[in-house]
Amino acid sequence: MSARVEAPASEAELAALIAAATGPLAIEGNGTKRAMLRPVQAERTVSTRALTGITLYKPEELILSARAGTPLPEIAAALAERGQHLVAESPTLAAIYGATMPPTIGGLVSTNLSGPRRLTAGAMRDHVMGIRAVTGTGQVIRSGGRVLKNVTGLDLCKLLTGAQGTLGVLTEVTLKVLPRAPETGTVAVRVAGLAAGVAVLSAGLGSPYGVSGAAVLPEGLPGAGGGTVAVLRLEEFPESVAYRGERLRGELARFGEVALLDEAASLPLWRAIGEAAPLGAAPEEAVWRVSVAPTEGPGVAAATGFGKALLDWGGGLVWLAGPATEDAHRAVMAAARAAGGVFTLMRAPDPLRAAVPVIPAEAPALAAIGVRVKAVMDPRGVLNPGRLRAGG
Amino acid sequence: MIRLPAPKPEVMARRAEIVAALNAMLPADAVIGEELRLKPYETDGLSAYRQPPLAVVLPRTTEEVAAVLRYCHAHGIRVIPRGAGTSLSGGALPLADAVVIGLMRMNRILEVDYANRLAVVEAGVTNLGITNHVASDGFFYAPDPSSQLACMIGGNVNMNSGGAHCLKYGVTANNLLGLKLVTIEGEILEVGGRHLDAAGYDWLGLLTGSEGMLAVITEVTVRILRSPEGARAMLAAFRSTEVAGQVVDAIIGSGIIPVALEFMDKPCIHACEAFAHAGYPLDAEAMLIIEVEGSVAEQDLFLGKLKEICNRFDPISLRVAQTAEESLAIWKGRKGAFGAVGRISPDYLCMDGTIPTGELPFVLKRIGEMSTQYGLQVANVFHAGDGNLHPLIMFDANDPESFRKAENFGADILRLCVEVGGCLTGEHGVGVEKRDLMHVQFTPEELDLQRAIKGAFDRDWLLNPAKVFPLVEAA
Numbered sequence: 001m002s003a004r005v006e007a008p009a010s011e012a013e014l015a016a017l018i019a020a021a022t023g024p025l026a027i028e029g030n031g032t033k034r035a036m037l038r039p040v041q042a043e044r045t046v047s048t049r050a051l052t053g054i055t056l057y058k059p060e061e062l063i064l065s066a067r068a069g070t071p072l073p074e075i076a077a078a079l080a081e082r083g084q085h086l087v088a089e090s091p092t093l094a095a096i097y098g099a100t101m102p103p104t105i106g107g108l109v110s111t112n113l114s115g116p117r118r119l120t121a122g123a124m125r126d127h128v129m130g131i132r133a134v135t136g137t138g139q140v141i142r143s144g145g146r147v148l149k150n151v152t153g154l155d156l157c158k159l160l161t162g163a164q165g166t167l168g169v170l171t172e173v174t175l176k177v178l179p180r181a182p183e184t185g186t187v188a189v190r191v192a193g194l195a196a197g198v199a200v201l202s203a204g205l206g207s208p209y210g211v212s213g214a215a216v217l218p219e220g221l222p223g224a225g226g227g228t229v230a231v232l233r234l235e236e237f238p239e240s241v242a243y244r245g246e247r248l249r250g251e252l253a254r255f256g257e258v259a260l261l262d263e264a265a266s267l268p269l270w271r272a273i274g275e276a277a278p279l280g281a282a283p284e285e286a287v288w289r290v291s292v293a294p295t296e297g298p299g300v301a302a303a304t305g306f307g308k309a310l311l312d313w314g315g316g317l318v319w320l321a322g323p324a325t326e327d328a329h330r331a332v333m334a335a336a337r338a339a340g341g342v343f344t345l346m347r348a349p350d351p352l353r354a355a356v357p358v359i360p361a362e363a364p365a366l367a368a369i370g371v372r373v374k375a376v377m378d379p380r381g382v383l384n385p386g387r388l389r390a391g392g
Numbered sequence: 393m394i395r396l397p398a399p400k401p402e403v404m405a406r407r408a409e410i411v412a413a414l415n416a417m418l419p420a421d422a423v424i425g426e427e428l429r430l431k432p433y434e435t436d437g438l439s440a441y442r443q444p445p446l447a448v449v450l451p452r453t454t455e456e457v458a459a460v461l462r463y464c465h466a467h468g469i470r471v472i473p474r475g476a477g478t479s480l481s482g483g484a485l486p487l488a489d490a491v492v493i494g495l496m497r498m499n500r501i502l503e504v505d506y507a508n509r510l511a512v513v514e515a516g517v518t519n520l521g522i523t524n525h526v527a528s529d530g531f532f533y534a535p536d537p538s539s540q541l542a543c544m545i546g547g548n549v550n551m552n553s554g555g556a557h558c559l560k561y562g563v564t565a566n567n568l569l570g571l572k573l574v575t576i577e578g579e580i581l582e583v584g585g586r587h588l589d590a591a592g593y594d595w596l597g598l599l600t601g602s603e604g605m606l607a608v609i610t611e612v613t614v615r616i617l618r619s620p621e622g623a624r625a626m627l628a629a630f631r632s633t634e635v636a637g638q639v640v641d642a643i644i645g646s647g648i649i650p651v652a653l654e655f656m657d658k659p660c661i662h663a664c665e666a667f668a669h670a671g672y673p674l675d676a677e678a679m680l681i682i683e684v685e686g687s688v689a690e691q692d693l694f695l696g697k698l699k700e701i702c703n704r705f706d707p708i709s710l711r712v713a714q715t716a717e718e719s720l721a722i723w724k725g726r727k728g729a730f731g732a733v734g735r736i737s738p739d740y741l742c743m744d745g746t747i748p749t750g751e752l753p754f755v756l757k758r759i760g761e762m763s764t765q766y767g768l769q770v771a772n773v774f775h776a777g778d779g780n781l782h783p784l785i786m787f788d789a790n791d792p793e794s795f796r797k798a799e800n801f802g803a804d805i806l807r808l809c810v811e812v813g814g815c816l817t818g819e820h821g822v823g824v825e826k827r828d829l830m831h832v833q834f835t836p837e838e839l840d841l842q843r844a845i846k847g848a849f850d851r852d853w854l855l856n857p858a859k860v861f862p863l864v865e866a867a
Contacts, residue, residue: 060641061749061779083647112589123589125597126566141838147746148778149563149818151552151601152826152833153860154842158565158597167593179647202507208530208621240690293508293586316508316587341587359591365579370593372848376841388592 005031007050007069011132011140011171017046018169019138024385027165029069029104033111035097037164037358039350040387048106051171054078056146063129063146065174068106075105085180088124089115091274096287096347106170112162115274116213116233119205119313121178125161130174133160135167136378146174159373165384166392167377181212181235186261186269187248188221189230194298198315200230200255202294205314207251209244210236215273216297216311219280221261222272230255233270279310281321286348288332290318292341303335304328316341324348329356336360359388394441394482394824397858399489403446403469410469411447414491417459422497424448433474433492437539438482438825440741440789445472445486450494454572454580454610457493461608462578464491470854471576473604475516475547478539480742481823483551483603483859493608495546501525502611510569510586512613515546519553522614531616534561537819538730546609552601554819556726559777560651560685561617563819565600572611573599576850586613598845603821604856606849620685623651625719626695628702629676629709633657636678637752639705640776643682644749646701648694652683654726655776657756660733660784663771664725667732672725673709680776681726683719729773730784737769737786739795743802745809746818749779758808759783766801768794780818781809807832822860830862 005028008014018025024042028034030049048068054075056065059082066075072092079085090108092099109131114123130144143156160168187204191197197216204211213233220227232248234241249258261269272278281287285308290300294315301309306322322328329345329352336343337360345358362370374381374392386392403410411425424430425447434444446469451457464471470490477484486492498514504526505511511522511533519540522533536555537543543553549571554563561567570584583595590596599606630636636655643653656664656672656679665672672679680702684694695712702710713719725732733740747755756772763770774781783805787798806816806826810833816826830839843861847853 058748058750060645062644063748112594114589118588122562122566125594126562135841139837139841141841142834143838145746145813145815145833147748147814147818149554149558149746149775149780150815151819151821152815152817153822153830153839154605154845155552155565155598155601156842156845158594158600159845161597162589162592162594178649179644182647202509205509206506206531206618208618210620237693239693240686243687243690291587291589291591293505293510295507313588314509340585342585342591344591362592363579363581365575365577366581366583366595369575369595369849373593373845376844376848 005045005047007047009050011051011134014169014171015134015138015140018134018136018382021382023382025382027169027384029107030101032097032099032101032103033093033107035347036111037345037388038353038386038390040384048169048171049104055172059084062148062177063174064177065146065172066105067172068170069104071102071104072108073102079177083179084177086175087117087121087127087178089117089274090124091115093275095275095277096281105173109161109170109173110163110165116215116270116312119214120212125158127176128157128161128173129176131157131160131170132172133168133170136380136383141168144174148176164387166387167374167383169383183236183238183241184263184266185234185241185245186266187232187245187252188259188261189252189255190257191228191230191255193228194218194301194309194311196255197228197230198295198298198311200252201232201314203252203255204232204248207248209234209248213270214314216315217278218309219278222269222278231269233266273312276310276319279308279319279321281308284324285321286324286328286352287346288320289344289346290320290332290336290341292316292318292336292339296339296341300335300339303338304331324352326352326356357389394827395863396443396487397863399487400468403489407446413463414447414449414460417463418449418451418456422450422452422456433486433494436477436482436484437480438485438823440795441482441485441824443486443488445490445492446488448492448494450497452497454574457608457610458574458578458580460491460493461574461576464854465576465578468852468854470857472856473608475544476518476542478543479547479551479821479823480744481817481821481825483821483823485824487858495544495610498610506531508586509616510613511616512611513545515610515612516544519543519545519548526616530619532619533614533616534567535564545612545614549600549609549612550602550604551821554780556652556654556775559653559775560649565597567615568596568600568612569615570613571596571599571609573607573609575607576855584613603823603860605846605860606855621687622691622716623683623685623719624691624695624713625681625683625722626698626712627679627681627709627722628707629673629679630705630707631677633678633756634753635705636680639680639702640749640752642701642704643698644777646697648697650682650777651685652681653777654681655774656726657772659769660729660771660773663732663736664729667735668725668728670721670725676708681722726773733771733784733786739787739789741785741787741798741802743781743783743785743805744817744820745806745814746778746780747809747812747814749776751812755808755812759805762801762804766797768798768801779814803829824859827860828862
């Protein structure tokens with residue numbers, strides 16, 4: 001990891017820098033998730049942090065474009081002024097990574113991290129309508145556009161979203177935004193354990209009441225202490241939140257004691273869930289995210305034996321914290337595989353991250369396609385080499 | 393007219409041998425080689441173009457698909473995947489030297505899992521077939537293209553199909569979890585699964601909307617959703633398209649996202665009314681159909697707010713359905729719009745550009761001017777919330793000059809869509825229809841990059857070639 005960070009002031013400058021690069025480049029925004037996945041071995045670090053500013057915002061068209069280095073709070077504030085928000089509720093994970101800077105919008109798109117609303121409203125990638133990016137040869141490309149429905153040509157927005165800067169460096173993104181709900185409420189059900197919690201979530205998500213968040217808190221509600229609690233979020237007009245909350249209270253009473261939380265309690269609760277705060281990861285512990293079919297979530301948590309798990313996305317997103325060892329990592333890999341899901345090593349000391357696969361291996365034929373796609377986008381392998389996979 | 397690449401002489405010369413080889417690897421009834429029986433496969437929903445293929449295979453399993461692809465790959469034979477053949481952009485148009493892989497016999501629903509809200513289905517299951525299968529348990533599959541009775545989920549994935557309700561529920565890409573697919577080399581692969589957001593590159597996202605150019609999709613894991621308690625529609629008619637456009641802006645700006653927000657212009661209103669007798673106001677220049685969901689009390693709440701917004705714009709007519717039956721009546725005309733236009737014109741071309749919604753009045757005005765200039769009638773119906781236009785250009789297919797004019801008119805509309813910041817296609821795909829307009833939206837370098845991505849999946853360009861990208865003269 002180098003201390004020297006170069007931050008080109010324009011897309012053209014960035015393109016020229018990449019075209020002229022003779023060796024690997026670490027690519028980042030504000031570098032808040034540098035400790036995610038594998039460490040990148042590069043003498044130079046290139047940041048998009050100087051490419052800032054909202055370039056287009058049309059609230060009535062549900063469209064916002066911003067240069068990649070624009071800090072998230074700037075975008076959130078502009079949207080809030082018009083009663084809108086970013087749909088995917090991407091977490092900053094500031095506590096997990098000890099970040100002091102805010103994340104950039106380009107970084108959030110590159111990592112495709114989504115919060116609790118992902119379950120019903122889609123991932124970050126589902127709301128990326130257009131991109132501009134610089135490829136590994138320094139070519140500036142565009143994909144998508146600034147409209148909400150677009151199937152023209154291959155969808156490189158999807159390919160670059162979540163690619164962690166290994167296929168191209170995003171310079172500008174265009175996102176679909178939505179009105180934020182006038183009211184948020186939460187239905188909380190006390191349950192006997194994680195599996196009972198997921199049963200509550202499945203019942204709630206199988207109801208017609210438009211649940212927009214579904215998590216199981218192993219240690220109960222913050223400040224309320226003890227006992228596992230399943231929580232379901234409602235985001236609607238106040239009349240609907242009241243009505244749907246009562247209906248869910250009635251339908252879920254068979255699972256355990258039900259409480260309704262108002263907006264003042266709900267907003268911080270769901271923010272905390274997105275940031276994985278209820279996981280309670282100790283500073284020295286490694287952190288994983290495992291994505292499985294929701295009913296497999298409790299089994300994954302049990303199989304690792306860490307004793308620390310937070311279930312989001314109806315049970316399908318399992319946050320785990322455990323010893324930062326290869327043994328612990330192997331246990332997570334095995335649990336994810338057995339459940340038919342995937343794992344991501346979110347945080348660990350550099351030597352561990354460098355030594356293990358941080359995401360699952362792909363079938364050989366798919367991996368071969370991946371190598372060929374990387375060769376198209378970044379033939380010299382200069383962009384974030386090794387971030388996703390060793391040698392890749 | 394659309395140019396197709398020259399058939400490979402070495403493949404054409406071996407037709408009998410190829411059909412025999414396919415017969416040897418597949419069950420007796422799975423190969424069609426006789427000219428007469430190839431006829432139904434010569435075209436799709438873009439029926440102006442016709443080209444019988446070399447042969448058609450109708451596999452029943454992923455393994456059979458893999459065997460065919462392995463053979464075709466080894467012998468340099470082009471392959472055209474096909475679902476129900478409802479593509480409006482010619483996505484399934486064959487080539488003379490190609491084998492069509494028809495997936496309609498892979499029509500089994502393999503699994504429904506309500507606790508995890510997913511269904512695993514074969515590619516040849518119809519879109520509506522999924523919803524019909526789970527409806528009695530209160531669930532549905534959200535994307536609802538107009539052709540949902542016939543179109544198949546494999547085709548929906550390949551075209552990333554939308555529908556009237558994608559304003560709320562998203563398009564196909566937003567409702568998928570996993571795919572089973574076969575590469576051109578005959579390798580069977582799975583991407584995604586029963587979980588959200590696989591780590592690594594988003595193959596699921598890239599394959600969705602790839603128009604059959606990257607792989608043959610044989611199985612799809614879709615998300616299913618619990619149906620809302622109910623839904624109800626309202627109709628609002630206005631004096632000008634500009635005003636109706638302002639109403640759309642006002643609705644979205646108010647924070648209400650209806651489940652559907654459809655727009656029809658005067659010619660479309662008249663065509664639909666003559667066909668469906670839905671009670672549409674014939675004196676209106678533009679009409680909106682707005683649908684909301686929830687309990688009856690919630691529907692009343694949302695419809696009340698929407699009515700209030702519409703009233704601010706001096707509507708000619710405002711009709712809120714009181715019952716589900718009245719809702720159906722409001723939808724009846726819209727759902728029959730294509731058929732209705734078909735009744736007043738022997739033939740029509742259905743365009744599919746998307747524009748920023750703020751450009752709506754300008755674009756409609758320009759389309760009107762072009763209509764006069766070309767001497768061809770046009771009816772506009774579209775998904776207003778997301779700016780996805782469907783101008784229906786009426787022409788006479790028996791008159792080559794009329795067809796030529798209609799194609800030029802359509803191309804001008806799509807150029808206009810791109811000019812105002814939109815795109816060539818919102819949900820129908822590029823296919824052959826819009827292939828030669830791709831340079832309007834993309835630079836040569838961008839097209840080359842997309843071609844290279846296709847090449848990463850299909851080095852020899854055997855899978856649905858001659859679609860999406862303008863032809864490049866063979867080097």
